Amino acid sequence: MTLDDKLIRDCIKGKSKALDKLFDQYSPVLLGLCMRYSSDSQEAQDIMQEGFIKIFFNVKKFRKIEGGSFEGWMKRIMVNTALNHIRKKNARRDTVDFDALEERIGDQNIDAYSQDDEVHVTEEEILAMIQALPTGYRSVFNLFVFEKYGHKEIADMMGVSENTSKTQLLKARKYLQKKINELKIEKAKKS
Numbered sequence: 717m718t719l720d721d722k723l724i725r726d727c728i729k730g731k732s733k734a735l736d737k738l739f740d741q742y743s744p745v746l747l748g749l750c751m752r753y754s755s756d757s758q759e760a761q762d763i764m765q766e767g768f769i770k771i772f773f774n775v776k777k778f779r780k781i782e783g784g785s786f787e788g789w790m791k792r793i794m795v796n797t798a799l800n801h802i803r804k805k806n807a808r809r810d811t812v813d814f815d816a817l818e819e820r821i822g823d824q825n826i827d828a829y830s831q832d833d834e835v836h837v838t839e840e841e842i843l844a845m846i847q848a849l850p851t852g853y854r855s856v857f858n859l860f861v862f863e864k865y866g867h868k869e870i871a872d873m874m875g876v877s878e879n880t881s882k883t884q885l886l887k888a889r890k891y892l893q894k895k896i897n898e899l900k901i902e903k904a905k906k907s
Contacts, residue, residue: 720786723738724775728775743764746768746790746791750763752846752847752854752858753798753802753858754798767797795863796873802855835907837899848895849888852874856881867881867885
């Protein structure tokens with residue numbers, strides 16, 4: 717029996733120490749996942765809390781499938797919780813028009829520095845850029861790049877067409893590359 721098996725069994729029994737340990741052990745990883753789907757850290761924490769509530773109430777439903785892990789099961793719950801949060805949030809307000817955002821950014825020389833230059837972008841800066849993506853683009857980008865879903869699965873999960881998923885991924889990548897290059901130019905000018 718692995719430590720996770722014992723932890724799962726104790727959580728099913730409702731032992732508060734086990735639930736605390738589960739939260740302490742997995743919250744850093746799951747918060748990182750939630751950060752990629754949210755626009756700020758407070759929203760990410762809200763998503764994670766909601767996700768952990770679902771995990772706590774459904775831990776008895778976890779079944780070890782060949783090749784599947786408990787952490788993977790929890791990540792899927794967090795992704796679904798984040799997507800549900802985004803759907804609710806979008807129902808309350810309009811989404812950002814990415815094309816209009818591109819027009820406001822304007823044409824700048826973003827190809828001045830390549831990926832191999834001495835100027836580096838930190839993980840925190842990239843995360844901030846991902847969080848700044850419009851909600852739909854951020855969701856598709858995360859599902860495709862980090863969660864490794866295909867466009868058909870993404871389309872089904874988000875209630876959009878496969879072509880919309882592909883277009884949103886393309887625009888998200890284009891936006892991120894532009895922002896990375898702009899940051900590199902800015903950093904190069906300062907050094």
